[in-house]
Amino acid sequence: MKPMGPVPVGFAGQQGTLTIAGKAAEAWVEAAGDTPLFVYDRGLIAGQVARFRAAFADVDLHYAIKANPLPLLLDAMAPLVDGFDVASKGELATALASKPAARISFAGPGKRDDELAAAIEAGATLNAESEGEVARALAIGERRGLTPRIAVRVNPELELRGSGMRMGGRPSPFGVDAVRAAALVRVIRDAGADWRGFHIYAGSQALDAGAVAEAQAATLALAGRLAAEAGAMPPLVNLGGGFGVPYFAGDVPLDVEAVGERLAEAMAGRADVLRETRFAIELGRWLVAEAGVYLTRVVDVKQSGGETFVVVDGGLNHQLAASGNFGTVVRRNYPLAHAGAMGADVIEEVSVVGPLCTPLDRLGDHVGLPRLSVGDLVAVFLAGAYGASASPAGFLGHPPAREMVVG
Ligand SMILES: Cc1ncc(COP(=O)(O)O)c(C=O)c1O
Structure with a gap:
């Protein structure tokens, strides 16, 4: 039997029928009309936001919508967070x-001219990834008689230790190398554009508070050095994010309160040039991953070579990450449950597979679950981030998953 990750605290400890925002999983399926279904609990997201606010006084909270861009979810997030990163x-x-x-x-390499123009016309801030991008943005602004709002994304010399995805400390398509950042700030300011500050993003999915705090302190120091070098006070410094969530057995949740304390200490000693600067932390999965549950129904239970396969009606076409094919090197099991028998004893070892004709379509590999029969609902947890929008929904022509924001 292979281990599964921990059921998120919002659902751990439940007995019997899985409830989400106080209603049975089956009731949400009935309301949605069918499986497969993603259910996102607004209350759990609000709880994460409250936890962030308590831990980080006076730091803005941005939501990186790539984690889950469902419009209904964005409507729910909008009043809770200070900004959206796209x-x-x-x-x-x-x-x-x-x-x-x-x-x-708006961050990301390879912004096309029409993308730059859309941001400039709307009045959104471009987190510029290169000198070339700044030159194109300035030219577009001039042609249209508009003042672009531009922050410089810096490729920091630091890395976020232990992060699942490192985005700093090495040659990178993301951001301008720190040694060239101050010069680019001068170009932006000299051109009369609205320089918004720095965006410094070192990595994602980190669970070690010490590593996150160290990266934040180094980012703050770097921003101070660059601002002094550029001779200007940045209105905003986006300190990055990278707060991880426990997906797999043995993962320990990030101690965000400890990160908050260490950041407050670092802030107290920040460079004078940053005294009036606002700071932001940019989070995706930490805000939404644990609030989402993917519900999929058992279509078949079959035996092969002495093993039991529970075949469900959705798989990697909706939840690629749970199949181990989205950014993980070694396949490990997300937490799964029999939605009608939470907390029940493990009765058999099964593999939970989706309906796609590929051996990659496996949501649970040799996991221990209560006995599942045709018609039962399987819950895949940690489905609130990088689920529906990060999966190949069109592959093999199955219908898209339904999605609901509840609570
Ligand atoms: C610039 C930037 N911001 C935010 C995120 C969101 O990361 P996460 O969902 O791990 O918080 C990423 C992830 O790749 C990113 O590249």
Whole structure:
């Protein structure tokens, strides 16, 4: 039997029928009309936001909508967070439906001219990834008689230790190398554009509070050095994010309160040039991953070679990450449960597989679950981030998953 990750605290400890926002999983399926279904609990998201606010006084909270760009979810997030971070013109359009442009920033390499123009016209901040991008943004602004709002994304010399995805400390398509950042700030300011500050993103999915705190302190120091070198006070420094969530057996949740304490200490000693600067932390999965449950129904239970396969009606087409094919090197099991028998004893070892004709379509590999029969609901936890929008929904022509925001 292979281990599964921990059921998120919002659902751990439940007995019998899985409830989400106080209602049985089956009731949500009935309301949605069918499986497969993603259910996102607004109350659990609000709880994470409250936890962030308590731990980080006076630091803005941005939501990186790539984690889950469902419009209904963005409507729920908009009043809770200070800004949205987007990564394409499509995400920009979605974000603009629920947040004013002044609260939206746009990062990501390879922004096309039409994407730059859309951001400039709307009044969103471009987190510029290169000198070339700045030059194109300035030219577009001039042609249209508009003042672009531009922050410089810096490729820091630091890395976020232990992060699942490192995005700093090495040659990178993301951001401008720190040694060239101050010069680029001068170009932006000299051109009369609205320089918004720095965006410094070192990595994702970190669970070690010491590592996150160390990266934040180094980011703060770097921002101070760069601002002094550029001779200007940045209105905003986006300190990155990278707060991880426990997906797998043995993962220990990030101690965000400890990170908050260490950041407050670092802030107290920040460079004078940053005294009037606002700071932001940009989070995706930490805000939404644990609030989401993917519900899929058992279609078949079959035996092969002495093993039991529970075949469900959705798989990697909706929940690629749980199949181990989205950013993990070694396949490990997400937490799964029999939604009608939470907390029940493990009765058999099964593999939970989706309906796609590929051996990759496996949601649970040799996991221990209570006995599952045709018609039962399987819950896949940690489905609130990088689920529906990060999965190949069109592959093999199955219907898209339904999605609901509840609570
Ligand atoms: C610039 C940037 N911001 C935010 C995120 C969101 O990361 P996470 O969902 O791990 O918080 C990413 C992830 O790749 C990113 O590249």
